[in-house]
Amino acid sequence: MKVPCYPDFAPIDLETRNEIHPRLLSAGDGISEFTFSNLYLFRNRYQYKIAAVNTADNGIIISGETPGQGTRFFMTPCGFPGFDVLDDLFQSHDYWKNIPESLLELEAGDSSLGRRLEERGIVVSEDRDNFDYLYLRAELAALSGKRFHKKKNLVNAFLNTWPDHAERPLEKDLIPDALSVLEYWRRDKGEDGDYMAAKEALEIFSTLELRGAVYYVGGKPAAYCLGESACGGAMFSIHFEKALDQYKGIYQYMNQAFAAALPETFTRINREQDLGDEGLRQAKMTYRPVGFVKKYRGERPGK
Template sequence: MEFNPLNLAQRNTLDSALKADNFIVGDVNFTNLYLWQNAREIRLAFAGGCVVIKTTYPNQAPFYFYPIGGGDKRAVLEQLINHAKAQREVLEFRALQSEHKNELERLFPNAFSYEAQRDRFDYVYSVAELINLQGKKFHKKKNHLNAFLKLYPNYSYEPISLLNIPELKLALQEWHKLDDPQDLGLKHEHGGILSVLAIYESLPLLGGVIKIDGRIVAMSFGEKLNPTMALIHIEKADPSVRGGYQMINQQLLKHAFTDCVHVNREEDLGIEGLRQAKMGYNPVFLVEKHHARLV
């Protein structure tokens, strides 16, 4: 198996493989991989009609994502097992959806150990609910939204485009100055956003910004995972603007994803404040993810 570094030329092949399969985890989406490539080494191999993604964090053993595509999964998995043995690696899969976990158990009974990863579960919501925010269960979120509308009735929404990307980058840099400089995750996120904006027109992204008095105060971008589900990659806002996050959350869905039934807003990474915020939007379901390790 020959693994090559992630590059833009691989996007169409990966996208085609994802369309031929049933992945709803955000981890293996090309934009997601491109966004976080500075935090880890990402390589792709093409084998047996499938795409295999290999990931290595600094000073850690590599792991893989489940083979993607309509090819012969058993043959590709056998290839991976042999490849890992040849590299003297312990084969480990991460972000396995329940369907893929069950398939792996069926194809290779008792060969792998499994462990659910709650911190990595993806949160999936109703697009209509997040746009309308109706009912008691959205009371707190609606309060923040109403506060924004009361304070900034003359706000405007714009799609992200080549016209406003330069000023968006300046806003992002100002917000990043407020981040903890020791937080590598936020550093990698900031660099990843800038790298994606540099090739924005080459990716199937739909994004938007909120402006107050001509100044960008919030931004977000995402794309369609499939015809009925959107995936939100990034959401950032000026922390001094009350309701900024709630407003960009609602407005991006309203302007870009009304034809989707569900939206995947990714994982909480075990960060308590983030988990509370994501649960506060009342997910319709969580996408369970598992680690699998060859025993």
């Protein structure tokens, strides 16, 4: 199915991947939501719909709804759609989500696009809760120095306690093992969370060209992770990590082992956002991010 031109929208499905995926892969900011797999796997949660815009950078518009709030938002992952389209979008949506920093810095006449938006009454603000955390792959793989001392100790404790551990790249025959970890995680947490998206990601991981690994203790599946290439292949985005909590240090081990196993062409790892969860924010900060993929939110008061 061909993606319709704005103002028409269509649901995201696998048939649109060949058209959308190359455009998203070339997006320079590396925003974790702006991959085909992320949009597809969370299409039901956010009621995503998609439209194409006839611009020089083959623009895409994503329309969605905030779960439980009834508010509608739009996203522009591949360039600026133009002021006429933007004005029209604000008529039918409550806010503009995940504005890339590079978009705001674009030259627009004799000033930046960010300044032009401000002049048109659009209030743009940082969305800190949705900043993606960026790490150097080499640092996560080595965990060298005092900065990572506690993480390295947890990894070593895991390795010493369970010497019969193993890591295997995710292949089709290992999907049942990864699914067993996911089912355990769901029962243990007592809530679904991202269960449906994580389950579908495993079931069609080859179609989505995802990469991951399964981790074993005593020959039994104990953890798995799954993600994909972004930013033209220079960045790797981790979408899902699940593990059996009974193995202390397994998350730290999985984080280090997977970073070490990734090709060196991936220089940065995107471990996504903290969603405003203070505990998660502190945990992500302990891995010493080298930066963030900043995201912005745009609103037009009194529209």
